[in-house]
Amino acid sequence: MSSQSGWVLAIDTASGISIGLAHNGRPVDSRSETSSRKHVEELMPMTDELLNAHDLVARDLSLIGVGIGPGPFTGLRIGIVTARTLGLVAGVAVRGFSSLDAIALAWLTDETRPDGDFVVTADARRKELYWATYNASGARITGPTVSDPSELPELPTGGPGVEVYPEVFAGRVVPGAPRHLDAALAAAMIDRLTDTGLEPAYLRKPDAKVPRTRKSALASNTKLRIAYRQEAR
Amino acid sequence: MSGPLVLGIESSCDETSVGIVRGTELLANEVASSVELHARFGGVVPEVASRAHLEAMVPTLERALTTADIDLGEVDAIAVTAGPGLMGSLVVGLSAAKALASVLKVPLYGLNHLVGHVAVDILEHGPLPSPVLALLVSGGHTQLLLVRDITSDITEVGTTIDDAAGEAYDKVARLLGLAYPGGPVIDKAAQQGDPKAIAFPRGLTARHDMVKHRFDYSFSGLKTAVARFVERAERDGEPINVPDIAASFQEAVADVLTRKAVDACQEFDIEQMVLGGGVAANSRLRTLMAERCEQAGVQLRRPRPALCTDNGAMIAVLGSQVIEAGRAPSSLQISADSGMPVTQVLA
Ligand SMILES: [Zn+2]
Numbered sequence: 410m411s412s413q414s415g416w417v418l419a420i421d422t423a424s425g426i427s428i429g430l431a432h433n434g435r436p437v438d439s440r441s442e443t444s445s446r447k448h449v450e451e452l453m454p455m456t457d458e459l460l461n462a463h464d465l466v467a468r469d470l471s472l473i474g475v476g477i478g479p480g481p482f483t484g485l486r487i488g489i490v491t492a493r494t495l496g497l498v499a500g501v502a503v504r505g506f507s508s509l510d511a512i513a514l515a516w517l518t519d520e521t522r523p524d525g526d527f528v529v530t531a532d533a534r535r536k537e538l539y540w541a542t543y544n545a546s547g548a549r550i551t552g553p554t555v556s557d558p559s560e561l562p563e564l565p566t567g568g569p570g571v572e573v574y575p576e577v578f579a580g581r582v583v584p585g586a587p588r589h590l591d592a593a594l595a596a597a598m599i600d601r602l603t604d605t606g607l608e609p610a611y612l613r614k615p616d617a618k619v620p621r622t623r624k625s626a627l628a629s630n631t632k633l634r635i636a637y638r639q640e641a642r
Numbered sequence: 643m644s645g646p647l648v649l650g651i652e653s654s655c656d657e658t659s660v661g662i663v664r665g666t667e668l669l670a671n672e673v674a675s676s677v678e679l680h681a682r683f684g685g686v687v688p689e690v691a692s693r694a695h696l697e698a699m700v701p702t703l704e705r706a707l708t709t710a711d712i713d714l715g716e717v718d719a720i721a722v723t724a725g726p727g728l729m730g731s732l733v734v735g736l737s738a739a740k741a742l743a744s745v746l747k748v749p750l751y752g753l754n755h756l757v758g759h760v761a762v763d764i765l766e767h768g769p770l771p772s773p774v775l776a777l778l779v780s781g782g783h784t785q786l787l788l789v790r791d792i793t794s795d796i797t798e799v800g801t802t803i804d805d806a807a808g809e810a811y812d813k814v815a816r817l818l819g820l821a822y823p824g825g826p827v828i829d830k831a832a833q834q835g836d837p838k839a840i841a842f843p844r845g846l847t848a849r850h851d852m853v854k855h856r857f858d859y860s861f862s863g864l865k866t867a868v869a870r871f872v873e874r875a876e877r878d879g880e881p882i883n884v885p886d887i888a889a890s891f892q893e894a895v896a897d898v899l900t901r902k903a904v905d906a907c908q909e910f911d912i913e914q915m916v917l918g919g920g921v922a923a924n925s926r927l928r929t930l931m932a933e934r935c936e937q938a939g940v941q942l943r944r945p946r947p948a949l950c951t952d953n954g955a956m957i958a959v960l961g962s963q964v965i966e967a968g969r970a971p972s973s974l975q976i977s978a979d980s981g982m983p984v985t986q987v988l989a
Contacts, residue, residue: 449733450975453740457974467745482689483730486696487737493700494741498714609696615689619682 412600415471416463419596420456422448422488423480423508424531424569428456429592430463434600436593438463448487456491467499474599476508476590478610479539479553480531485609493607506602507610509553511595512568512587513543514602518594521585523565526550528581530561530570538570539612549603555612646718646965649706649742650958653735654727654755655782656680656691658698660706661955663962668765670710671948671955674698681822685812686781692730699738706954717746719971721961724752724989725982727782732978740974749971751961752989754982755952756785759918761792761963762956763945774943775799775912777903779927780919780951781808781823784859784899786906787984792960793967798984799906800857803846807895808921810861814868814891818884828888829924835889837926842867842894847901857906864894896926900934907940916943923947964988 412434421427426448429439440455460466475492478485489505496503509529516522516529523545530540533555540561541552558570558577567586571578595602645665652659659673676694680686707714722739725732736752743750760776776787784807786800805813808825815824820831845860846852868891875882907915915935921927928944935942949955969988976989 449736450977452737453744454974457744482692483733486692486730486734490696490699490734490737491741494703494738495745497700497703498742498745611693615687615693617683617687617690 421476427592431596659954725979758956761960779921831888835885837893839886840890
């Protein structure tokens with residue numbers, strides 16, 4: 410399979426910030442910030458610094474890849490809107506990839522690679538994990554999904570989620586398995602990552618309830634309640 | 643001399659908007675609103691708004707560039723709302739703005755949304771006089787601002803101590819079984835009603851309130867009074883006259899908004915007032931404010947309704963004012979500030 414030629418920038422904000430550069434399919438350089446609370450402040454300055462370090466400007470890129478998660482929503486949106494705006498202004502194509510897929514594919518390039526099915530997982534907060542299962546050639550078999558950690562299959566497991574529940578994954582964690590996304594590697598392998606489109610992998614609906622009853626005694630007013638229900642629909 | 647070409651981005655609540663101005667000339671003002679997505683929830687749901695901002699941001703930017711018919715290379719600066727507003731919403735616009743500023747290698751100005759509501763009238767009626775009193779009323783804000791210099795000298799004279807005026811409209815609309823957002827539907831229902839039918843309370847106008855809260859507003863008591871009135875009518879088996887309730891409620895809101903704003907003009911010896919925010923489109927507020935300003939000898943500036951609601955042009959024109967005043971741009975590392983004080987024009 411031929412690699413994407415020219416310079417590729419990959420941005421992933423599914424947990425912290427990971428940005429990486431590849432040239433003609435080879436990883437070149439990367440930057441990362443582990444805090445998950447500095448996306449809006451640091452993503453663009455870090456990207457500028459990485460490009461500057463290689464005497465590049467955004468217009469020199471041939472492709473921008475962006476991780477669509479799953480991960481905390483605010484961070485994902487910052488990565489995606491940044492990539493899309495860079496692409497629009499610089500006239501560079503932008504494509505999305507699953508952040509879990511990128512970790513899975515990276516694992517397969519490592520000597521610790523699993524020889525059968527395996528799991529990649531990330532922290533979903535609220536006592537849950539995001540996860541997907543893959544076969545030995547890197548094809549995603551199930552997911553991505555979000556669930557209680559106890560629902561993950563007992564397979565070799567990698568990704569940032571394993572650090573959150575060490576007791577759950579005791580015995581399933583392969584030493585040396587990737588814990589974090591390597592954005593330079595993701596940029597190098599961009600053409601082997603499934604094009605996901607640019608919508609974040611939310612996997613959860615927004616927390617919002619349609620109000621059913623009103624506090625006032627008006628709730629007993631049948632006519633108005635019906636009118637309200639119609640409005641609310 | 644035509645002034646700097648500024649692209650402004652606004653995403654603080656439920657409108658994604660990009661405006662482009664050249665100095666004080668409006669070239670484009672594209673707005674994508676997610677208001678319909680929030681209707682069934684009876685108020686803005688932050689996560690729903692944030693998702694909509696991400697979807698709308700790049701298409702809105704493209705539309706604005708097409709409408710303005712400019713080349714991105716001509717843009718002199720990027721202006722963006724840095725606060726106040728919903729955090730998850732603000733960061734979408736701010737991230738897009740940073741990417742634009744970075745690729746175009748132009749300065750970034752992170753600006754105060756509230757000050758943008760005042761500045762927008764420059765597009766319509768030219769330079770702001772100094773001082774000017776601004777009344778901002780919307781679902782998110784109810785503020786009386788004393789503006790001596792739009793780029794550097796703004797004082798909050800009064801604010802709501804509980805609900806924003808637009809929020810009171812939404813809540814009363816819900817009580818009356820009307821749609822969200824409440825502003826336009828109550829305004830419409832009120833056209834058929836008698837504004838004097840029910841004497842609803844005017845918040846913070848009692849003598850003891852006027853000491854500490856002379857220019858502050860309160861709408862939660864009014865909302866409770868409407869609820870009580872409706873409950874009593876139901877209990878007594880009386881028909882509920884929605885137009886009369888809407889008109890009387892709207893009269894109470896407009897009365898107290900205008901009375902305190904005109905009072906502030908007299909107290910601070912200000913001869914010009916500017917209206918802003920979504921509720922500034924309310925017909926009764928506009929009429930009553932015009933009457934009372936005329937009686938008091940205050941000249942009233944009212945931007946057209948499309949410029950009163952949240953939009954990118956207001957941020958772009960504030961940006962052009964800040965540039966012309968020679969203020970230093972923001973750092974590319976600025977954060978969004980959901981509670982940005984109105985005294986801070988620039989982040
Ligand atoms: Zn506003």
